[in-house]
Amino acid sequence: MKKIIVFLLAIANFILMSTLFQQFRVYGVLANLCIVFSIIFAILFSEQHGYIFAVVSGLLQDTFLGKVLFVNTIIYTILVYVTVRVERIMFKGNDMTPIFLISMATIAYHLIFFVFMFLLQSTIPIHQLAMHIIIEVILNSIIGLIIYRLVFKNVFGYKLGDYNA
Amino acid sequence: MTRMNERLKKIIVIVVGLLMILLMAISFGGRERITAVESQLGSFIAPVQRFFSQIGNFMDEKTEPIINVLNYKSLNESLSKENEMLKAQVVSLTMAQKEFEELNELKQSLHYAERSDQDNYISCSVIAKDIGNWFNMFTIDAGTEQGVTKNSTVINGNGLVGLVYEVGSNWSKVISIIDHKSSVGFEMLRVTDDYDGILSGTTNYELVGELYDTQANVHVNDYIVTSGLGMYPKGILIGQIYELVDDRDLFLKQIKVKPAVDFKKLNKVMVIPYDEYEEEINTYLP
Numbered sequence: 264m265k266k267i268i269v270f271l272l273a274i275a276n277f278i279l280m281s282t283l284f285q286q287f288r289v290y291g292v293l294a295n296l297c298i299v300f301s302i303i304f305a306i307l308f309s310e311q312h313g314y315i316f317a318v319v320s321g322l323l324q325d326t327f328l329g330k331v332l333f334v335n336t337i338i339y340t341i342l343v344y345v346t347v348r349v350e351r352i353m354f355k356g357n358d359m360t361p362i363f364l365i366s367m368a369t370i371a372y373h374l375i376f377f378v379f380m381f382l383l384q385s386t387i388p389i390h391q392l393a394m395h396i397i398i399e400v401i402l403n404s405i406i407g408l409i410i411y412r413l414v415f416k417n418v419f420g421y422k423l424g425d426y427n428a
Numbered sequence: 429m430t431r432m433n434e435r436l437k438k439i440i441v442i443v444v445g446l447l448m449i450l451l452m453a454i455s456f457g458g459r460e461r462i463t464a465v466e467s468q469l470g471s472f473i474a475p476v477q478r479f480f481s482q483i484g485n486f487m488d489e490k491t492e493p494i495i496n497v498l499n500y501k502s503l504n505e506s507l508s509k510e511n512e513m514l515k516a517q518v519v520s521l522t523m524a525q526k527e528f529e530e531l532n533e534l535k536q537s538l539h540y541a542e543r544s545d546q547d548n549y550i551s552c553s554v555i556a557k558d559i560g561n562w563f564n565m566f567t568i569d570a571g572t573e574q575g576v577t578k579n580s581t582v583i584n585g586n587g588l589v590g591l592v593y594e595v596g597s598n599w600s601k602v603i604s605i606i607d608h609k610s611s612v613g614f615e616m617l618r619v620t621d622d623y624d625g626i627l628s629g630t631t632n633y634e635l636v637g638e639l640y641d642t643q644a645n646v647h648v649n650d651y652i653v654t655s656g657l658g659m660y661p662k663g664i665l666i667g668q669i670y671e672l673v674d675d676r677d678l679f680l681k682q683i684k685v686k687p688a689v690d691f692k693k694l695n696k697v698m699v700i701p702y703d704e705y706e707e708e709i710n711t712y713l714p
């Protein structure tokens with residue numbers, strides 16, 4: 264995939280998430296497609312694709328809806344960096360790979376966010392957010408798996424889990 | 429050579445990272461002025477966002493009756509009950525109104541100095557909502573060009589919504605009162621007693637407040653309004669008390685408040701520009 268497409272996809276993703284997808288909140292929680300896409304791109308295309316998506320969506324989010332600059336940008340970038348290194352020892356053609364990576368990334372996102380907000384003295388008691396985080400992990404994993412399967416088929420030419428291919 | 433490059437790369441990454449963290453700390457709490465790049469970027473993206481949020485609102489409007497069809501019976505009952513109550517209130521209020529008018533006439537004859545009412549509202553629509561689950565921020569389609577300033581109050585037809593956090597050329601970031609760190613000075617909407625306190629947000633679309641007076645006589649279902657302490661102008665409806673908590677250890681009386689505004693369905697808002705000069709004058713007035 265061309266990198267300019269990743270760039271445009273990140274912008275489109277931000278616009279849709281901040282407007283249309285707001286209608287699809289589950290118990291007040293929105294799935295974070297920025298994490299999902301950055302990780303899937305990092306696994307299935309290349310590390311750079313992941314970084315482009317992460318940085319562009321992070322910057323947009325911080326500029327227009329963030330309380331502080333660069334916090335999401337840094338976290339998304341860290342997530343891609345770690346994911347790529349963890350994924351090297353994993354098997355791409357398995358359902359559990361995206362589920363594991365995306366759910367771990369979502370939890371890590373909130374933990375790192377908590378640390379940053381703690382340092383800025385703007386933290387929320389974590390127990391208030393626990394339910395949000397659990398729902399978000401589930402949502403992200405489900406959506407991530409669906410997208411991962413679609414992209415996987417496009418990249419490798421056969422369905423995920425089709426061992427006879 | 430390649431090893432050197434690797435090293436250089438790592439150093440650059442670390443320096444950029446540290447710089448970002450520094451800027452993060454500086455930008456916390458909202459900047460007075462944002463950079464021209466951000467401002468211009470907003471002008472590009474805002475129209476697209478407005479278009480998509482209109483589609484979203486349209487969809488929501490059309491699907492809401494279908495989803496809520498089972499609730500309509502109970503809603504209807506509660507509304508007719510409220511209607512009865514309101515009818516009773518109208519009678520007593522008409523009496524009060526008469527008295528008020530008499531007092532007003534008296535006031536004019538005494539040349540009493542009066543604070544003029546706010547009438548310079550800026551109406552605008554919400555074009556984007558926060559995509560994370562930590563804060564409750566959103567973007568509106570009015571900025572410096574329309575006269576919005578930092579710390580302006582944002583309201584809608586139902587009551588207090590929030591505060592302007594950062595302003596672009598024709599968009600601004602708003603932080604809502606249900607955000608965890610925002611605090612609002614409030615008082616009771618009552619004729620006789622005047623209890624003050626401070627409210628702060630939680631993550632679950634509710635507000636928790638503390639009354640200064642521990643002996644205060646408050647009830648469930650009382651309405652509360654802004655007290656004029658802090659950034660918000662006086663007398664904007666905040667919400668209704670739904671629970672009282674007596675914290676005997678801290679000698680505090682806590683109230684839990686349901687906001688008058690439905691934050692999940694927010695699309696039209698109004699901005700009352702914040703004017704520091706005017707605020708100063710008002711504080712010196714008797």
